[in-house]
Amino acid sequence: MFFYFDPTYILIVPALIFAMWAQVRVNTTFRKYLRVFASSNYTGAQVARYLLDAHGLQNVKVEMARGNLTDHYDPRTRVLRLSQPVYSSTSVAALGVAAHETGHAVQNAENYIPLGIRNNLFPIANFGSQAALPLFFIGLLFANPTLMDIGIWFFIAALVFQVVTLPVEFNASRRALGMLTEAGFLSQDERPKAKEVLSAAALTYVAAVAVSAMNLLRLFVLRDSRRR
Numbered sequence: 498m499f500f501y502f503d504p505t506y507i508l509i510v511p512a513l514i515f516a517m518w519a520q521v522r523v524n525t526t527f528r529k530y531l532r533v534f535a536s537s538n539y540t541g542a543q544v545a546r547y548l549l550d551a552h553g554l555q556n557v558k559v560e561m562a563r564g565n566l567t568d569h570y571d572p573r574t575r576v577l578r579l580s581q582p583v584y585s586s587t588s589v590a591a592l593g594v595a596a597h598e599t600g601h602a603v604q605n606a607e608n609y610i611p612l613g614i615r616n617n618l619f620p621i622a623n624f625g626s627q628a629a630l631p632l633f634f635i636g637l638l639f640a641n642p643t644l645m646d647i648g649i650w651f652f653i654a655a656l657v658f659q660v661v662t663l664p665v666e667f668n669a670s671r672r673a674l675g676m677l678t679e680a681g682f683l684s685q686d687e688r689p690k691a692k693e694v695l696s697a698a699a700l701t702y703v704a705a706v707a708v709s710a711m712n713l714l715r716l717f718v719l720r721d722s723r724r725r
């Protein structure tokens with residue numbers, strides 16, 4: 498991250514507070530429902546295995562990952578990695594997260610279009626998110642509008658990636674809740690609890706978009722103030 502403090506920084510402060518609040522909320526919600534055990538009594542790993550098999554994805558492996566909230570599906574190696582608390586717990590939080598990651602594996606198998614767009618955008622967005630601010634501020638420092646504009650375009654590429662991530666995440670959670678209730682892993686009164694965990698996680702992606710959008714606005718303000 499490239500820090501440059503100036504009065505326009507105030508633009509992104511509310512978004513940063515929102516992002517911090519969303520982060521605290523996902524942690525507290527996850528911990529709360531890690532102590533609420535589902536009556537079905539299956540672990541996150543067992544549920545992921547069952548749901549993958551039910552979708553003909555026997556070739557996707559389920560492994561344990563280090564750390565907290567590090568759960569993800571790796572489409573290149575076709576491995577679903579669940580963090581230790583999710584892997585071995587029978588809680589509604591664990592089942593929700595395990596099924597959400599399974600949802601990503603199913604999206605991948607079904608060539609879900611927003612996921613394809615997201616994967617294609619990844620290289621440029623990844624480079625853009627690192628290069629955008631250094632390029633912009635070097636341009637600002639040397640009063641070079643072309644460099645500032647290139648920085649802004651890279652920043653827009655990174656923002657578009659974050660926006661396309663939203664439907665991918667919402668869809669994975671919707672699939673997760675459907676699969677869990679359909680297969681009987683969650684009862685009707687357990688479903689809203691798992692939903693609360695997944696909604697809290699989704700909000701962190703919304704907050705990331707808000708921070709980037711306000712950052713982009715800040716770049717426009719800085720560029721135009723330098724032009725005048």
Ligand SMILES: [Zn+2]
Binds near residue numbers: 598
């Ligand atoms: Zn996800």
